[in-house]
Amino acid sequence: MKAAVIVFPGSNRERDAVAALERASGTKPHLVWHRDTELPDVDLVVVPGGFSYGDYLRSGAMAAHSPIMRAVKAKAERGLRVLGICNGFQIVTEAGLLPGALMRNAALKFVCRTVHLRVENTDSAFTGKYRKGQIVRYPVAHHDGNYWADAETVKRLEGEGRVAFRYVSDSGADDPLWNPNGSVAGIAGIFNETRTVLGLMPHPEDAVDPLHGNLDGKPLFDGLVEALS
Amino acid sequence: MTKPAAKQPDVTPEMAAEHGLSPAEYQRVLEILGRTPTFTELGIVSVMWSEHCSYKSSKVWLSKLPTKGPRVICGPGENAGVVDFGDGDAIIFKMESHNHPSFIEPYQGAATGVGGILRDVFTMGARPIANMNALRFGDPSHPKTRHLVAGVVAGIGGYGNCVGVPTVGGETNFHPAYNGNILVNAMTVGVAKADRIFYSAAAGVGNPVVYVGSKTGRDGIHGATMASAEFSEDSEEKRPTVQVGDPFTEKLLIEACLELMATEAIVAIQDMGAAGLTSSSVEMAGKGGLGILLELDDVPMRETGMTPYEVMLSESQERMLIVLKPGHEDEARAIFEKWELDFAVIGRLTDDGKLTITMHGQTWCDMPIAPVSSASPVYERPWEPTPPRAELPADVLAGWDGDVAAALTKLVSCPDQASKRWLWEQYDSLVGGDTRFMSGQADAGVVRLPGQGRKGVAVTTDCTPRYCLADPVRGGAQAVAEAWRNLTAVGALPIAVTDNMNFGNPEKPRIMGQFVGAIQGMAEACTALDFPVVSGNVSLYNETNGEAILPTPAIGAVGLLDDVMTAVGLAFRAEGESILLVGDTAGHLGQSLFLREILGREEGPPPPVDLAVERRNGDFVRGLIKDGLLTACHDVSDGGLLVALADMAMAGGIGAHLPGLDGRDAGFLFGEDQGRYVLVLKPENAATVQSRAAEAGVPVTPLGTTRDTALTADGPGAISVEGLRRANEAWLPGYMSGK
Numbered sequence: 001m002k003a004a005v006i007v008f009p010g011s012n013r014e015r016d017a018v019a020a021l022e023r024a025s026g027t028k029p030h031l032v033w034h035r036d037t038e039l040p041d042v043d044l045v046v047v048p049g050g051f052s053y054g055d056y057l058r059s060g061a062m063a064a065h066s067p068i069m070r071a072v073k074a075k076a077e078r079g080l081r082v083l084g085i086c087n088g089f090q091i092v093t094e095a096g097l098l099p100g101a102l103m104r105n106a107a108l109k110f111v112c113r114t115v116h117l118r119v120e121n122t123d124s125a126f127t128g129k130y131r132k133g134q135i136v137r138y139p140v141a142h143h144d145g146n147y148w149a150d151a152e153t154v155k156r157l158e159g160e161g162r163v164a165f166r167y168v169s170d171s172g173a174d175d176p177l178w179n180p181n182g183s184v185a186g187i188a189g190i191f192n193e194t195r196t197v198l199g200l201m202p203h204p205e206d207a208v209d210p211l212h213g214n215l216d217g218k219p220l221f222d223g224l225v226e227a228l229s
Numbered sequence: 230m231t232k233p234a235a236k237q238p239d240v241t242p243e244m245a246a247e248h249g250l251s252p253a254e255y256q257r258v259l260e261i262l263g264r265t266p267t268f269t270e271l272g273i274v275s276v277m278w279s280e281h282c283s284y285k286s287s288k289v290w291l292s293k294l295p296t297k298g299p300r301v302i303c304g305p306g307e308n309a310g311v312v313d314f315g316d317g318d319a320i321i322f323k324m325e326s327h328n329h330p331s332f333i334e335p336y337q338g339a340a341t342g343v344g345g346i347l348r349d350v351f352t353m354g355a356r357p358i359a360n361m362n363a364l365r366f367g368d369p370s371h372p373k374t375r376h377l378v379a380g381v382v383a384g385i386g387g388y389g390n391c392v393g394v395p396t397v398g399g400e401t402n403f404h405p406a407y408n409g410n411i412l413v414n415a416m417t418v419g420v421a422k423a424d425r426i427f428y429s430a431a432a433g434v435g436n437p438v439v440y441v442g443s444k445t446g447r448d449g450i451h452g453a454t455m456a457s458a459e460f461s462e463d464s465e466e467k468r469p470t471v472q473v474g475d476p477f478t479e480k481l482l483i484e485a486c487l488e489l490m491a492t493e494a495i496v497a498i499q500d501m502g503a504a505g506l507t508s509s510s511v512e513m514a515g516k517g518g519l520g521i522l523l524e525l526d527d528v529p530m531r532e533t534g535m536t537p538y539e540v541m542l543s544e545s546q547e548r549m550l551i552v553l554k555p556g557h558e559d560e561a562r563a564i565f566e567k568w569e570l571d572f573a574v575i576g577r578l579t580d581d582g583k584l585t586i587t588m589h590g591q592t593w594c595d596m597p598i599a600p601v602s603s604a605s606p607v608y609e610r611p612w613e614p615t616p617p618r619a620e621l622p623a624d625v626l627a628g629w630d631g632d633v634a635a636a637l638t639k640l641v642s643c644p645d646q647a648s649k650r651w652l653w654e655q656y657d658s659l660v661g662g663d664t665r666f667m668s669g670q671a672d673a674g675v676v677r678l679p680g681q682g683r684k685g686v687a688v689t690t691d692c693t694p695r696y697c698l699a700d701p702v703r704g705g706a707q708a709v710a711e712a713w714r715n716l717t718a719v720g721a722l723p724i725a726v727t728d729n730m731n732f733g734n735p736e737k738p739r740i741m742g743q744f745v746g747a748i749q750g751m752a753e754a755c756t757a758l759d760f761p762v763v764s765g766n767v768s769l770y771n772e773t774n775g776e777a778i779l780p781t782p783a784i785g786a787v788g789l790l791d792d793v794m795t796a797v798g799l800a801f802r803a804e805g806e807s808i809l810l811v812g813d814t815a816g817h818l819g820q821s822l823f824l825r826e827i828l829g830r831e832e833g834p835p836p837p838v839d840l841a842v843e844r845r846n847g848d849f850v851r852g853l854i855k856d857g858l859l860t861a862c863h864d865v866s867d868g869g870l871l872v873a874l875a876d877m878a879m880a881g882g883i884g885a886h887l888p889g890l891d892g893r894d895a896g897f898l899f900g901e902d903q904g905r906y907v908l909v910l911k912p913e914n915a916a917t918v919q920s921r922a923a924e925a926g927v928p929v930t931p932l933g934t935t936r937d938t939a940l941t942a943d944g945p946g947a948i949s950v951e952g953l954r955r956a957n958e959a960w961l962p963g964y965m966s967g968k
Contacts, residue, residue: 013662049660051480109383110654112657211793212664
């Protein structure tokens with residue numbers, strides 16, 4: 001699998017993404033600068049976490065209009081796999097690749113902790129190595145992770161199996177007390193219509209190394225390598 | 230651009246006094262110059278000679294700390310300390326206070342404190358890989374405390390999270406002595422190649438002096454002077470002296486500087502911290518024995534009509550001063566333009582030893598540098614030793630009802646000991662993907678060196694201010710010993726120290742005596758433990774209306790782990806494992822948390838610190854961890870043995886059967902004797918550990934076995950771990966929500 005990681009001014013989890021991709025595929029991904037206008041020939045683009053453009057104006061809003069995102073958007077519309085994590089989720093949403101918006105956390109504070117997620121749909125290159133309904137643990141680290149979409153959109157996402165991950169309790173129950181940011185319907189990550197684009201707030205790339213004390217993110221990257229090699 | 234008034238105000242002795250210069254200091258300025266200084270010159274000298282920049286009250290004593298060792302690459306005097314971590318790797322680290330601004334404007338004060346310490350570290354060529362912080366707030370019931378906690382924590386998170394450096398630990402205390410002066414001490418640890426360290430001494434007459442980063446505005450003028458005086462009722466009016474931070478620019482500055490540092494373009498580099506362009510230019514030229522010409526018209530400015538005085542004294546954030554090799558300007562400019570940062574050649578090095586400042590075709594400053602930078606005043610202020618505290622009366626426990634379970638529950642939920650999860654969850658502790666242990670998981674933060682395989686650095690900050698107040702010598706030694714112990718408890722080899730000396734008004738002999746005592750204790754401990762001080766910061770005048778803070782010599786320290794995966798945390802990991810206590814327990818209750826929280830008394834001497842025993846016990850424990858014999862380890866500190874066991878149980882969600890505590894008294898359960906650790910090991914390793922202890926002459930006491938969901942012993946009975954955890958977790962969120 002050949003992959004590229006986009007770097008914006010203010011990206012800060014690109015190193016984590018590079019390490020996770022290299023660990024899974026054995027190949028170093030390309031780092032692509034935000035001002036570039038073309039993508040290298042790759043099977044996967046990762047839009048990493050951080051504070052692109054300082055998150056000024058609105059998280060992800062300015063990065064969504066960068067030259068490289070025009071190229072990412074064009075190729076995504078032709079089926080290129082795109083993984084937007086945290087700030088990357090905000091960016092691909094602002095770019096219109098995914099519906100809805102990421103608002104300030106309901107508690108109005110930055111939150112960094114390990115959360116429990118239920119894998120809701122395994123029919124994708126991203127989630128194929130999980131069991132449907134499997135409970136996994138990923139860390140979150142964000143200030144603006146409160147996913148919102150209007151009722152009709154949420155209904156469509158649910159109906160089309162486009163909710164990828166949902167915040168749940170440690171026993172796997174839907175429980176707003178375990179939702180770290182107030183996201184509607186506990187939504188932690190969603191697919192586009194063709195399930196070729198995944199955006200999620202939690203960080204699978206920080207759960208792939210024995211050092212992390214948690215390998216629950218590994219199947220996501222291993223699955224991508226398997227599906228895209 | 231609007232021209233400033235062509236004429237500066239004439240300087241008078243009264244004006245010098247308003248700038249914080251004593252009559253004797255002003256006389257010295259007149260002698261150095263042989264004339265009356267200009268207004269700009271007066272501003273420059275006054276900040277250079279402020280306590281904050283000159284260390285004039287502390288210099289004499291700081292020189293008594295041990296600063297050398299086989300691993301020290303660079304000790305105090307540069308932007309940060311540098312130690313050798315083997316294989317060509319260097320660790321660069323420092324801790325610095327931002328106390329006064331954080332009290333006035335907590336969010337920006339704390340945020341720019343983090344920004345400043347990050348710059349001190351990456352200016353030497355290091356990529357920052359871990360942040361820590363040591364915070365002291367006033368009484369929780371004081372009307373300002375909640376607001377200050379909220380602002381400081383948001384400021385630290387807002388800055389550190391955005392720049393992408395994980396905040397992996399710290400400490401937070403509350404005491405009424407900090408009601409009028411909170412302490413915000415921030416520490417950064419970075420990693421560099423040992424042969425690619427950048428220093429601040431300028432060299433090469435004619436070399437270009439380059440300004441990079443943010444534009445200069447009027448913010449923070451006289452910040453350093455503010456930090457060199459006591460607060461009074463009007464401290465609120467000093468808000469305009471607090472700087473405003475922009476972590477996004479800092480992140481770009483880190484990446485741009487590291488990119489430039491990979492080239493051969495740099496001669497010297499220094500961040501513009503306290504006293505901004507003044508201290509960076511004077512220090513760089515002074516260290517190099519050269520002069521410097523600054524043409525201020527070329528300084529990127531974000532406000533119009535700024536005077537030379539304002540440009541030189543601005544403390545606008547996220548700025549660096551660089552001396553480049555000639556001919557490398559275009560190469561450097563391209564890097565900073567790529568990162569969308571300002572870049573300007575604003576002057577050059579000269580051979581006349583002077584600081585010359587021009588603007589609008591006029592000269593505003595023409596002053597010899599050497600007397601200003603190195604011949605600043607040094608004071609040996611009068612001091613008196615702190616009188617020893619009386620021993621506790623024999624019947625000190627008479628007022629206690631003997632309810633161990635209730636006392637333990639109260640201790641784990643008291644403000645100093647309660648879980649700080651509310652606070653650390655606002656910090657990104659994981660960015661970078663190299664964090665092994667963060668707050669609450671182990672006695673020290675542990676981070677792997679990026680791209681290095683298995684080597685890691687352990688980081689801790691420690692100080693017990695109530696010990697320091699009762700006996701500064703013992704308290705100073707204890708702070709160093711506890712830092713050494715916390716690094717040891719994760720399995721790291723302690724390497725070196727950064728100190729952040731927070732005290733009251735040094736012009737009072739009683740306060741100066743606290744400073745002198747703490748230095749003496751620290752020096753003894755650092756020497757005995759081969760733990761040199763390589764960087765530090767002094768914050769004096771932490772007083773409001775004559776009320777001083779507790780003496781707080783905060784110790785930050787780093788340790789080396791050859792393999793981060795051998796490090797152990799503090800949580801019980803499984804049932805059926807053996808629990809041992811290392812070290813002797815005399816049952817010392819003087820100045821203990823138990824005495825203060827349960828009996829309401831802050832009395833007695835603090836526990837003695839036997840540095841030879843400390844070292845023997847620690848070396849023994851570290852050896853066990855290295856050989857994989859332990860599953861968990863925790864030092865015994867605030868609250869004593871039972872609180873240490875409760876910490877381990879709460880972190881692991883597992884209880885323990887503790888026959889070793891049957892019928893023990895309050896001194897054994899809650900005493901704060903030093904040099905002790907709780908070890909957890911698989912039962913099959915118990916014999917090996919016991920025989921190694923006997924060989925090393927280390928006292929070891931079996932306490933029991935991890936089991937079930939309660940801490941159980943004859944006397945206290947069964948104390949539910951879940952009940953303790955609830956009490957421990959409830960206090961801070963409850964307090965912050967206004968309960």
